[in-house]
Amino acid sequence: MTDYVIHTFGGGDILWQVFNGIGRVFASNSEYFTPVGQFALTIGGIWAATRAIFRGNIGIFAMEWFFPSLFIFIFLFAPKANVWLKDEISMQAPVKIDNIPVGVAFFASISSKISYSLSETLEKHLLPPDEGLSSRKNGIMFGAKAIGKIKDIQIEDPVTLTNAKEFLRQCFMKPYIIGNILGKKAEAQRASDVIAFIEQNMPNNFGIYYKDPVSSAISFKTCKQVTPLIKAAINKELNDGLLTKFAHSIGFQSNRQEILATRLKAMTADTLKYLQKEQTDIHQWMRQAMLLNANREAYDDLREKFSLSRIYPQLVSMNATRGLFQQSFSYLVAGEMAANIMPILQSVFFALVICLIFVVFPMSLLPGGYTIFKTWITLIIWVTSWSVFFTVIHCLGMISLAGKGVSHLTGLNILSQGSFSEILLH
Structure with a gap:
C-alpha cells in the first residue's frame, strides 16, 4: 500500500477516530463497501441503460455512467492506502491508519502538504527566524x-x-x-x-x-x-x-x-x-x-x-x-x-467533510455522480487550506502583539504593574 501523510493543526484525535472508522468500513468484503458498491453500481447501470434506450443514444450510457463510475470505483475507491496523521500542534508521533481509499488519501494528503508548505514559507518570511514561534509548534495564534x-x-x-x-x-x-x-x-x-x-x-x-x-x-x-x-x-x-x-x-x-x-x-x-x-x-x-x-x-x-x-x-x-x-x-x-475556536473548527469541519464519503461513495457510482465526487474533493481541498489563512492571522497577531509590548520599562513591560500604575496615576 502507498503511504500518504496528512498534516493537521489540532484535532488529531478526532481525525484519527474518523479515519480509523473509514478504514474498517472500506476494508475488502466489509458489510458496507461490498454490498453498497454492488447496489449502487446495479442501480446506476439500470438507470443509465434505461435513459440510453429511451433516448436512443448509447453514448449516454458510456459517458455519463460507465466510464466515470468505472474510473471512480476501480482507481479511487477500490485501491487502499496507508494514511499517516501528523498533528503539528500536539507534537506527537504520526499515527498510521490502514485501508483508506486512495482517492481520499491522495487528495487530502496533497492539499494538506501544499497548505503546510505555504504555512512554512509565510512564517519564514513574516516572523523572525525562530523555530519556536512557528504556528506548527505553538498552535495557530x-x-x-x-x-x-x-x-x-x-x-x-x-x-x-x-x-x-x-x-x-x-x-x-x-x-x-x-x-x-x-x-x-x-x-x-x-x-x-x-x-x-x-x-x-x-x-x-x-x-x-x-x-x-x-x-x-x-x-x-x-x-x-x-x-x-x-x-x-x-x-x-x-x-x-x-x-x-x-x-x-x-x-x-x-x-x-x-x-x-x-x-x-x-x-x-x-x-x-x-x-x-x-x-x-x-x-x-x-x-x-x-x-x-x-x-x-x-x-x-x-x-x-x-x-x-x-x-x-x-x-x-x-x-x-x-x-x-x-x-x-x-x-x-x-x-x-x-x-x-476557528482553528479547532478546521479539524472538525475536515472530519465532517471526510465523513461525507459514506454518502459520496454510492452517489458517485450513479449517472452524473462524478460531479458529486468532484464537489467533495473541492471541499476537502478548501478545508485543508484553512491553515494558510490561520498562519497569516498568527503572523500578523504576533507582529501586532510585539508592537504593543514595546516599552521602555522592563519586568513584565506593557502588561506589568509598572505600566498600569503609570497610566493610572498620570
Whole structure:
C-alpha cells in the first residue's frame, strides 16, 4: 500500500477516530463497501441503460455512467492506502491508519502538504527566524491569544481577593507608587514580581486588616506578617487545573490535563520569548495578572467611595457571584468565541467533510455522480487550506502583539504593574 501523510493543526484525535472508522468500513468484503458498491453500481447501470434506450443514444450510457463510475470505483475507491496523521500542534508521533481509499488519501494528503508548505514559507518570511514561534509548534495564534488574555485572569476565592486588594493598596501602591518611599517608585514599576519586590523592600508602619480564610476572623497584620499569607493564597490559586481551564477557554483541547498544561506552558514561553520578555513562565504571568486585577479593583473601590465612576467595571460584573471560578472564564470565552475556536473548527469541519464519503461513495457510482465526487474533493481541498489563512492571522497577531509590548520599562513591560500604575496615576 502507498503511504500518504496528512498534516493537521489540532484535532488529531478526532481525525484519527474518523479515519480509523473509514478504514474498517472500506476494508475488502466489509458489510458496507461490498454490498453498497454492488447496489449502487446495479442501480446506476439500470438507470443509465434505461435513459440510453429511451433516448436512443448509447453514448449516454458510456459517458455519463460507465466510464466515470468505472474510473471512480476501480482507481479511487477500490485501491487502499496507508494514511499517516501528523498533528503539528500536539507534537506527537504520526499515527498510521490502514485501508483508506486512495482517492481520499491522495487528495487530502496533497492539499494538506501544499497548505503546510505555504504555512512554512509565510512564517519564514513574516516572523523572525525562530523555530519556536512557528504556528506548527505553538498552535495557530494560541500562544499569542494566551498572552493577550492572561490579563483577564482573576482571583477565585472572594476572601483571598479581599485580602489581596487591601495588601496591594497598603503595602505596594501607597508606600511606593504613590508615596515613593526611598525613591523606590521607578524600581517598583520595573518589578516583574510584585510580591517579590515587597519582600525585598518591606514597608514599615504599614499593614492591613486580614480576614482568615478558614475562621473568617479579622485581625490587623503588618505587611511583613501578611506577605507570606498572601503569597501562599495566590500560589494556591495556581495549579495545573487552572492552566487546564485557561487553555480550554482559549480553545486548546486535550484529554490529559498534564499534557495540556505542559503544552500551554511551552506555547506561551515561545510567545514571550518572541516578545523579548524577561519572564517567560506562564504561572508567573498569571500570578501577576491576578494581583493586578485585584489592584485595579481596589482602586475602583476607592473611587466609588468618592462617588466617582469605576474605571474597570467589567471586573465587578465578572465576579458578581464570588467563588464561581468558571464565571471568570465564561467572560473570556464569550468575548472571543468565534476567533478562539476557528482553528479547532478546521479539524472538525475536515472530519465532517471526510465523513461525507459514506454518502459520496454510492452517489458517485450513479449517472452524473462524478460531479458529486468532484464537489467533495473541492471541499476537502478548501478545508485543508484553512491553515494558510490561520498562519497569516498568527503572523500578523504576533507582529501586532510585539508592537504593543514595546516599552521602555522592563519586568513584565506593557502588561506589568509598572505600566498600569503609570497610566493610572498620570
